[in-house]
Amino acid sequence: MTKSTGQRVHPSAAQQRQIWNRWKQGERIAEIAMALKRPVPSIQTWIGKAGGFAPRECRRAPGALMLREREEISRGLSMGESIRLIATRLSRSPSTVSREIQRNGGRCRYRAISADEAAWHRAKRPQCCHLQRHPALALEVAVKLRLCWSPEQISGWLKRQFPEDREMNVSHETIYRTLFVQARGALKKELTAYLREHTRMRRPRVQSPPPGPYRIKDLVSISERPPEANDRAVPGHWEGDLLFGTLNCQVATLVERHSRYLILVKVDGKDTNSVVAALSRQVKRLPAGLMKTLTWDRGSEMAAHRKFSIATDVDVYFCDPQSPWQRGSNENTNRLLRQYLPKGKDFSHLTQAQFDRIANEMNGRPRQTLGFANPAEVLWQAVASTG
Numbered sequence: 001m002t003k004s005t006g007q008r009v010h011p012s013a014a015q016q017r018q019i020w021n022r023w024k025q026g027e028r029i030a031e032i033a034m035a036l037k038r039p040v041p042s043i044q045t046w047i048g049k050a051g052g053f054a055p056r057e058c059r060r061a062p063g064a065l066m067l068r069e070r071e072e073i074s075r076g077l078s079m080g081e082s083i084r085l086i087a088t089r090l091s092r093s094p095s096t097v098s099r100e101i102q103r104n105g106g107r108c109r110y111r112a113i114s115a116d117e118a119a120w121h122r123a124k125r126p127q128c129c130h131l132q133r134h135p136a137l138a139l140e141v142a143v144k145l146r147l148c149w150s151p152e153q154i155s156g157w158l159k160r161q162f163p164e165d166r167e168m169n170v171s172h173e174t175i176y177r178t179l180f181v182q183a184r185g186a187l188k189k190e191l192t193a194y195l196r197e198h199t200r201m202r203r204p205r206v207q208s209p210p211p212g213p214y215r216i217k218d219l220v221s222i223s224e225r226p227p228e229a230n231d232r233a234v235p236g237h238w239e240g241d242l243l244f245g246t247l248n249c250q251v252a253t254l255v256e257r258h259s260r261y262l263i264l265v266k267v268d269g270k271d272t273n274s275v276v277a278a279l280s281r282q283v284k285r286l287p288a289g290l291m292k293t294l295t296w297d298r299g300s301e302m303a304a305h306r307k308f309s310i311a312t313d314v315d316v317y318f319c320d321p322q323s324p325w326q327r328g329s330n331e332n333t334n335r336l337l338r339q340y341l342p343k344g345k346d347f348s349h350l351t352q353a354q355f356d357r358i359a360n361e362m363n364g365r366p367r368q369t370l371g372f373a374n375p376a377e378v379l380w381q382a383v384a385s386t387g
Contacts, residue, residue: 011038011046020054023047051180052201064119065092065100070112073097077107131178131186134167138186141175145191148339151175153365156372196339216303219318222295222326229293232258235382236292239330240279242270242301243337249348251355252279253337254294255330259379260370262333262362264355272303280311290383293317297324336362 011019015036022032029047033040060066069090076086083101087094101107104115131138137158144154151172162168178187180201229237235258242250252265252275267278283291295317296302305316319326340358341347366372 011036011042016046019043019046023052024054048201050201051177053177053181060123065096067112067116070100070115073100074110074112077101077110129178129186130170130174137168137170140168141170142187142191145187145194148194148196148361149365150196150336151179152368153372156368157366160366160372196336216298216300216305216318218306219298220316222317222319225293225295225317229257229295235259235379236290237295238291238293239295239327240302241297241327241330241334242267242275242299243334243341244270245341245347246344247346247348249346251341251347251350252282253330253334254279254282255333256375256379257329258382259375260329260333260367261375261379262337262359264359266350266352266355270301272301275301276304276308276311280308283312283314287383295319295327295330297327333362 015038018036019032022035027035029043030040033043036043069092072090073086076089083097084094087097090097100115101110104110104118131141140158141151141154144157145151149157154175155170155172158169175187179189179192179195225237228234235256237257238254239257240252240254243253244250248270250267250270252267254263254265255261263282265278265282268274291312291314293315294308296305297319298321302308302316302318305318308314309316324331337358340362360376363376364374366374370378
């Protein structure tokens with residue numbers, strides 16, 4: 001079937017391979033469409049119906065009959081040879097040859113090409129996925145998704161809860177695939193609304209360029225941070241940043257490096273006096289000694305860092321220019337927070353109590369980097385052990 005322009009409705013096999021190769025390399029749909037000279041909706045539909053997952057390549061099983069063997073069977077039948085003689089020449093069991101002939105029309109109607117195409121078609125039949133075979137597991141996954149747990153957190157938690165029960169274990173990729181490919185039928189489509197990134201397909205990660213540096217007076221470089229802060233061995237060393245919404249609203253995020261414990265601080269503005277005043281009030285509420293150092297990006301909101309250090313007795317260190325990865329725990333947590341505070345959303349109306357509830361929910365989630373324990377229990381266990 002063709003369009004009026006003579007272009008195929010569906011991509012050819014070669015184009016399909018190009019689509020998926022470019023998609024996995026992180027190209028956008030518009031770029032793929034331009035490279036293949038096809039309409040953007042065509043590429044969007046093709047990738048979307050597969051949930052963003054490249055289809056698995058269909059391969060023959062090691063012991064399956066090959067096309068050349070089927071051609072030999074066809075020639076043998078046309079010459080009136082017995083099944084046993086054909087099987088001996090192919091070094092196959094007579095029962096294998098007999099079943100092959102019977103399932104493809106019998107001695108009179110057997111054709112090698114048709115039989116080979118039918119075998120490929122049977123190999124592509126839909127298979128029941130893991131979550132569909134185990135309803136109790138699917139129910140557990142659905143419950144955790146509604147709590148805004150990520151598929152990776154769910155997978156890790158299940159491994160801790162059911163270490164010996166393989167039926168109650170599932171990979172995070174299987175959860176994503178079951179959500180985005182509704183033909184599997186194990187998880188409802190509306191559960192995708194609970195994912196952090198509200199999308200209906202699996203997208204490759206694309207790293208955004210780092211922000212430019214700011215000049216801050218009397219800053220202390222991260223290279224001078226104490227060794228105990230670098231190795232995350234003890235609690236008390238934090239990373240901080242501002243998370244921005246629309247209409248010039250923002251909230252300060254503080255993440256403890258050892259436990260990944262999160263604190264959200266409502267700020268009235270992004271100027272340094274407003275930020276430092278809000279952070280100082282919050283830090284003074286913490287138990288004594290729980291915050292020893294704070295590492296910040298080179299944002300101008302911490303230009304008054306000396307004032308903050310004098311008020312809280314907390315030393316402030318700054319990342320190198322264009323190196324936000326040096327605050328990796330904070331950067332990752334900010335990304336997770338976008339599930340609650342998405343880009344383009346006005347959250348200036350939220351109160352500190354509402355921010356606290358978001359932080360508490362985040363601190364109760366299992367984290368892969370903590371062996372799927374949650375930040376709250378890791379922090380308080382560490383504090384209790386150090387007295």
